[in-house]
Amino acid sequence: MTSEEAVIDVRNLTKRFGGKTVVDHLALKVPKGSIYGFLGPNGSGKTTTIRLVCGLLRPDEGEGTALGYDVVRDSAHIKARTGYMTQKFSLYEDLSIRENLDFVARLYAMDNRKQRVDDALADLGLKERASQLAGTLSGGWKQRLALAACMIHEPDLLLLDEPTAGVDPKARRDFWDQIRRYARAGVTTLVSTHYMDEAVQCDRIAYIAYGKKLIDAPTKDIPAQVGLKAWRVEADDLTRLHDRLNGQPGVELIARFGTELHVCGMDDALLAAAVKSVADEPGYQAEHIEAGLEEVFIHLMAQSADNMK
Amino acid sequence: MTARAPSRFALARVAAVFLKELIQMRRDRFTFAIMIAMPVMQVLLFGFAINNDPRHLATAVELREDSPLSRSFLAAMKQSSFFDIVAVTHQAGEGDAMLQSGDATFLVVIPEGFEHRLVRGERPEILLAADASDPIAAGGALGALEPIAAAAFEADLDGALSNLNATPAPYQIVTQRRFNPEGETSFNIVPALLGVILTMTMVMVTSIALTRELERGTMETLLATPVQPAEIMLGKTLPYIFVGGVQTVLVLLAAFTLFHIPFTGSLLALLAGVTVFTFANLMLGYLISTVAKTQMQAMQLTFFVFLPSILLSGFMFPFRAMPNWAQWIGEALPLTHFLRLVRETILKEGGFPATSGDLLRLTIILVVLTGLALARFRKTLD
Ligand SMILES: Nc1ncnc2c1ncn2[C@@H]1O[C@H](COP(=O)(O)OP(=O)(O)O)[C@@H](O)[C@H]1O
Numbered sequence: 092m093t094s095e096e097a098v099i100d101v102r103n104l105t106k107r108f109g110g111k112t113v114v115d116h117l118a119l120k121v122p123k124g125s126i127y128g129f130l131g132p133n134g135s136g137k138t139t140t141i142r143l144v145c146g147l148l149r150p151d152e153g154e155g156t157a158l159g160y161d162v163v164r165d166s167a168h169i170k171a172r173t174g175y176m177t178q179k180f181s182l183y184e185d186l187s188i189r190e191n192l193d194f195v196a197r198l199y200a201m202d203n204r205k206q207r208v209d210d211a212l213a214d215l216g217l218k219e220r221a222s223q224l225a226g227t228l229s230g231g232w233k234q235r236l237a238l239a240a241c242m243i244h245e246p247d248l249l250l251l252d253e254p255t256a257g258v259d260p261k262a263r264r265d266f267w268d269q270i271r272r273y274a275r276a277g278v279t280t281l282v283s284t285h286y287m288d289e290a291v292q293c294d295r296i297a298y299i300a301y302g303k304k305l306i307d308a309p310t311k312d313i314p315a316q317v318g319l320k321a322w323r324v325e326a327d328d329l330t331r332l333h334d335r336l337n338g339q340p341g342v343e344l345i346a347r348f349g350t351e352l353h354v355c356g357m358d359d360a361l362l363a364a365a366v367k368s369v370a371d372e373p374g375y376q377a378e379h380i381e382a383g384l385e386e387v388f389i390h391l392m393a394q395s396a397d398n399m400k
Numbered sequence: 401m402t403a404r405a406p407s408r409f410a411l412a413r414v415a416a417v418f419l420k421e422l423i424q425m426r427r428d429r430f431t432f433a434i435m436i437a438m439p440v441m442q443v444l445l446f447g448f449a450i451n452n453d454p455r456h457l458a459t460a461v462e463l464r465e466d467s468p469l470s471r472s473f474l475a476a477m478k479q480s481s482f483f484d485i486v487a488v489t490h491q492a493g494e495g496d497a498m499l500q501s502g503d504a505t506f507l508v509v510i511p512e513g514f515e516h517r518l519v520r521g522e523r524p525e526i527l528l529a530a531d532a533s534d535p536i537a538a539g540g541a542l543g544a545l546e547p548i549a550a551a552a553f554e555a556d557l558d559g560a561l562s563n564l565n566a567t568p569a570p571y572q573i574v575t576q577r578r579f580n581p582e583g584e585t586s587f588n589i590v591p592a593l594l595g596v597i598l599t600m601t602m603v604m605v606t607s608i609a610l611t612r613e614l615e616r617g618t619m620e621t622l623l624a625t626p627v628q629p630a631e632i633m634l635g636k637t638l639p640y641i642f643v644g645g646v647q648t649v650l651v652l653l654a655a656f657t658l659f660h661i662p663f664t665g666s667l668l669a670l671l672a673g674v675t676v677f678t679f680a681n682l683m684l685g686y687l688i689s690t691v692a693k694t695q696m697q698a699m700q701l702t703f704f705v706f707l708p709s710i711l712l713s714g715f716m717f718p719f720r721a722m723p724n725w726a727q728w729i730g731e732a733l734p735l736t737h738f739l740r741l742v743r744e745t746i747l748k749e750g751g752f753p754a755t756s757g758d759l760l761r762l763t764i765i766l767v768v769l770t771g772l773a774l775a776r777f778r779k780t781l782d
């Protein structure tokens with residue numbers, strides 16, 4: 092077994108709901124200690140895949156291991172060492188923060204339970220709110236609580252399903268700082284997200300649509316893989332420049348960076364023609380550049396409509 | 401590594417679920433209040449219905465002869481506040497029809513030749529037929545009719561006939577219980593109420609045990625931990641054993657203090673029965689919660705179980721009078737066996753040997769329900 096290298100190693104993973112294939116022969120190999128980004132539009136099968144990995148759903152086809160255990164047969168072992176943060180808050184709203192953590196710690200039969208709960212509360216800055224009912228917390232605090240709850244048994248694998256959806260930027264930054272600290276301590280993380288600024292923080296990214304994996308590469312290699320072309324264009328009147336470029340054939344994406352526009356598209360020739368067509372703008376300057384990660388992700392996200400149907 | 405390898409069954413995890421349920425139960429004041437208030441309410445309501453003399457009960461009088469005695473009897477009955485005379489007939493069979501249709505709860509019949517035979521000292525019969533499917537009302541009727549008859553005939557039997565005014569009375573009142581030959585009495589009802597209350601509350605609270613977790617999404621957290629189905633089941637049902645215990649104490653206290661029901665049997669046998677019965681109901685509810693997808697469905701299923709429990713257990717209708725198929729269903733219901741057991745211990749001075757048959761059947765039902773619930777439990781979300 093290569094469990095030391097690949098904490099998650101699944102192949103051909105397939106899940107159907109009433110004839111509809113939601114996860115389609117998906118393979119995933121997540122190296123130990125990495126932060127693995129899981130991207131895809133709504134309904135593309137991210138949540139379903141994560142549930143398959145931790146044994147909450149049974150695959151119709153496929154096999155594989157998580158933490159060296161078979162995902163179908165040994166899910167009890169996987170669960171004992173995995174922290175799963177659900178997309179929707181799923182702790183007990185009528186229990187206080189401390190009661191929730193205490194409950195989870197008991198379920199994992201942790202030693203020094205009280206100490207661990209206290210530490211978790213302190214770590215996440217929840218100490219003052221320990222006796223507040225979870226249901227009365229704001230979104231950001233709920234996320235922190237959920238993360239604390241899925242970390243309380245010191246898991247080796249973290250499965251985070253859109254953990255920062257609807258959370259303010261500051262809380263999101265704190266959240267990621269925390270994830271990176273865990274990663275440095277050797278915890279492997281598979282995290283699904285919608286945010287590009289989060290995607291760029293991942294070591295490696297898998298992109299899926301309609302249950303099929305389209306891209307799977309180290310984050311820095313993604314632009315080359317996607318093959319998105321980009322031009323940096325400048326002019327005195329950026330707004331007019333934007334309006335003239337917008338909607339031209341070949342222009343798929345225009346992103347504004349300070350005093351310049353990044354114009355992106357998949358067809359090099361069409362894109363070049365579009366950029367040339369605005370050469371009469373006062374202060375015009377243009378340059379062919381590498382597409383950045385951010386543009387690539389905006390492109391990926393914009394390209395694929397929601398997969399819900 | 402501090403996380404231990406998952407074991408098949410761990411008391412620590414049962415305790416985790418148990419404590420969580422206790423906290424939730426404590427926070428859910430409304431449900432908690434209902435669980436405690438319901439037995440009190442029901443016992444008082446039923447108790448009053450039993451204790452207060454019933455009045456104004458629809459009565460048909462069938463006078464098959466027209467004589468001074470039968471006329472004064474009718475007049476006396478009209479005075480009574482117990483009977484409300486809804487019809488006076490003279491034709492044999494008409495009163496029976498009214499009893500059958502439910503238009504009358506009682507039928508009083510003065511037969512042909514009543515006066516003639518009374519005067520001759522033959523002690524003719526006055527028939528009192530009662531619709532005893534309402535045993536509370538039926539119980540008091542005989543008591544009410546005797547003084548009415550005595551007063552009615554006393555005035556007429558004077559002079560030469562005054563020697564008839566001796567004891568025994570010159571007539572006999574014959575009662576017939578229709579539709580309930582076993583003749584349930586009020587003493588049966590309060591102990592039986594304990595069974596009904598336990599069925600209702602225990603099944604109801606556990607029927608939403610899992611559906612609530614599903615609906616609130618907390619099931620996903622629960623299933624993602626190493627907790628085992630049997631641990632969830634025990635942790636979620638055990639807290640309600642205490643609730644059942646409190647209800648039992650409340651009802652029994654009311655039965656003994658308020659209604660002076662004599663307790664003659666073995667308390668140990670009763671408590672053993674109550675315990676197994678409560679568990680059986682908790683498992684029945686829990687089984688429902690493994691079937692229902694929403695709390696609404698769970699409630700509907702609870703009533704789906706509750707109705708036959710009331711109707712076919714012998715609580716409402718005498719068990720042996722039911723058709724065979726209904727008795728078969730009845731035998732499968734925990735309440736049926738509990739009712740027999742509770743009557744045995746409270747009213748018939750029974751103890752373990754007499755109750756062991758029903759206790760055994762309750763235990764079998766409990767084991768079957770537990771097995772079904774565990775088999776039905778879905779360890780995954782699909
Ligand atoms: N339990 C289920 N039953 C039926 N369909 C489901 C179920 N769970 C998810 N789906 C469907 O599967 C598809 C993928 O869902 P999901 O994995 O939640 O996508 P994502 O997390 O990427 O948004 C969606 O179309 C969704 O409606």
Ligand SMILES: [Mg+2]
Binds near residue numbers: 134137138139253
């Ligand atoms: Mg999702």
